[in-house]
Amino acid sequence: MKRFPLIFILLATAAAIVLLQLGEEYEFFFREQTLLFDNSLSGLGSGLLQVGGLSAVLAGLITQFFIFKYAGALITGVLAGLGAWNLWKATKAPGWLLPLCFLPLLSECISLADQFYSYQGFVSFLLLILALRWYLPYCEGKSLRARVVAGTLLTLALFVLAGPVASLLAACIFVWTLVKDARHWYAALIPAAALAALGYAFFLSGITDNFSRTFFAAGYFDELVYPRFFINLSWFLLPAVLAVAAMFRKIEARSVIPAAVLTLLAAGFVFFGFRAVNDPLQYQLLKELHFAARGDWKAIYDDPAGKDPNYLFINLRNLAKSHLGLLPDRLFDSPQNGAKSVLAASTGNNQNPDMASIMAWVYMRMGDVAAAQNAAFDALVGYKYGNPYMARMLVQTNLVLGSPQIAEKYISALEKTLFHARWARGQRRFLGDDSAIAADPLLSRYRSCVPSEDHLLSNPGSDLRYILEAAPTDSAALGYYRSILLLEGNLEEIKNYVEATYAPGEAIPPRLEEAYLLYFRSKKRMPDSGLISQEVVDRYDSFIARFNELTKKGLDPVQAIRGQFGDTFWYYMISVQR
């Protein structure tokens, strides 16, 4: 049993890292993605001046490293292990109780699976354990007055440095005193009373926003979302662990059984806790937002989980197809539902920063730079801590649209981050240098898409017409424009477009060709333009024959012919009409 604590903590930490990597990898990426952190001395200084500023600054410093694969899980797992070890050391509990000390930290790790629980909450919890690590041994043999004074000062200091978690410290001090020195239980209420007075003063003066966010775990949860109960669990577990540790402090186990039981308890807690917090659909979205931010379009396209019929996923999947050059040819190889499949919302009617990010990427890909700029700005300010990837886009849009002073502002902000600074410095060469912009393939493409005449933004389809007037051969804009034509299903418009765009014998994108044929078939005639190949006509005939056959048999053709014709415009039309 002597080596058990060390072996356990190493194994448990390793297990926590694996768990975090498997279950929360994209949560960590997302945290980095939605943090525009200011590492300058003045930025850190102003951060420290807030209530809970130290934990916020530490969380910000750490979160930036989550840009690297495995870093989030590794750092968080190690910190959780160290936290558990220090908690165990603080209580001087016997080795077999160490698994119990791991429970509150595991609970915090699981809470991090909720994107709205801030990393500051986790860091604050660790600072609390550090406070206990000092306070509990300090109390040994000290007078009641010394304990009360130390406890009170420590609680108030923790409130200023780490925020609401100070309430938990006050609770821990109370519980510890109750178990160890029940006669003086009332004295242990003094830190809590002092904290209540200070917190209430902050609350009344408007420094902190509301009562529960001043004193409880909700203070580390996004204020726009109702906090889940689970995030409070570590706050119940910690005092309970302290009470158990104090009560069983002198009881050594004679076998590994108690430790094994507690380890199993911790494992069970992890299993059920993670299931309670994890939201697979939301996690999938974070995953795809990560791939989009990194420009890993193949990862989005290849991910079978991304075929969810939610518009956010459809938008991202079509964006990936555009980047891979698959629009509109492969438009229908995943579910589509009208023109919103390209973009579910438009600027001005959206209040969701995730949607705004997607809009920014899609608009930018279309070449709708002004719309991308507005959406990127919304996403930048819509996320509580900003978004460096949207700030990058704003650098580009402002360079393209001729606002170098604004671009410079975002460059300066990015230069204060750890891992976006290099990119930002690289953009300085474009400031006020149109020839450098013209020589850059990406920026010059965007600039070529800006209409020479101003129009008010309307919807992607209308905007794309203006973009294509400015850049008629832009393949991304064309791909999107044709996709929208197909998704809207207006056969008359498609026919006009095809005849205005293609000469006889010229290759037409297959999906457009299918739609063009459908127009004439719906009129019960054949085009004389020479724009349709026999192969498409034959395939359409077999589609219709199969469709009629299944309908006659009373079977659902939409389900039955998906495998054979699911990629065609004809199939899309019958599936959306159902």
Place this chain on the structure above:
Amino acid sequence: MKKLPVIVLSVLAFISCGRVAPAGKLAEDYDIFPDYKEVTVPPNIAPLNFCMSGSSAYALTVEGAGEVFSVKSRKGCFHLPAGKWKRLLKASKGSDLRFSIAVRQDGKWLEMNPFTIHVAEEEASPYIVYRLIPPGYGMWRRMGIYQRNIGNFTQTPVYENKLTGDNCVNCHSFPSRDPSSMVFHMRARNGGTVLVEDGEVHKLNTKTDSTISNLVYPYWHPSGKFIAFSVNKTFQTYHMAGTERIEVYDSASDVVVLDVDAREILSCPLLKSGASFETFPSFSPDGKSLYFCTSKAVGEMPADYRDVHYSLCRIDFDPASRSFGERVDTLFNAGDSSSVSFPRVSPDGRFLVFTRHEFGTFSIWHGDADLWGVDLSDGRLFSLTAANSPESTDSYHSWSSESRWLVFSSRRADGLYTRPYFTYVSEDGSASKAFMLPQKNPRKYYRELMFSYNIPEFIDGKVKSDRHGIASVMRRSDGENLTYHLP
């Protein structure tokens, strides 16, 4: 080690006494940020710290009436000592300050062209209140209404939206610059209008069956018993190209007056016409006139957004009988080439300053927006040319108590983020070159600040705001409903 005292003394001498003996002159011109060259300032303004465009060693000597002090730059920025600055301004009322700068090149101090700043006799109202908001208006997290003592660098919150669920707070207004009462709106979560009367907080539900929207743009009657508002159906869209970003337009709007004590909305057919848009009301200082902007309602918005041109109009208002005149006077007919926003009469009743732009209602997003004035004694129309910037928005403005100072918002610094600027309006209506609100380290501050200053309003004292009380009322109260009265 022997050299240490010498080094220490040299450093101390460098820090404490910036005055240098130039060995020659440098003829070339130079820029400073903010541009304080040849501006006029009130004698109660904070130190005008500024930065050179380079980062060499610079020394500055400021001379005024019987006072002089010198400072050396830190990273190209001058931080003027507050005490000396205050004494200098006090002594120099009505005269010029001379700013002489020397730059160190090749080990020698070279004198650069000096510039002057004129100190006016009249002080400006001591505080400004403004909203800090990300300049997009589509999405936001943090925003708040803040006040700044213009005599130093202290900014304190009047209200921050974090107290009410990151909602939108907007359109703050005070009765004749009196900080003891104010009104502002909250939208989204905990929505309603906040009315603070002598420290008492009320929540008003301002939509009635007879008005097209909640109350929007406010202006207090000088008695404090009425507040004029517009009611607007407002929309926002975006430009695809060019320098403009956002277009805000109304598809309908009217002007109403809130009787504060009776909690009753008053209007009249002349302010509530379906055939026209009425907006941006403001009272005259004697409270007998109500100014507003009006345009013919166009066929289809936003398609015809460039065809909307607001003229400046006036109607009588009798506070005793709570009635309006039967005739609308047009002070400035916008025709089809310009449009008017935000009429504001100087407290002495002499001038009316408004924002003039090519078309539409929301001048804040129009680069061509400039400040113009009307001399109400003779109807003379004039541009505040020296205060305006040639290419950027100069818009929302507010008068100081003594009718000589205007604070307004301008995008001239970078084209997007509005900053407060001050201009002196002389007795004949001519404006001085405008200067930016001073900051401790202006270059760093304005570069890093990701918020726009929105609706800068002069007030005559500090707002003693009970932020917690406001939040508490807005969260818990159902609010007081208003009634509507059309005579």
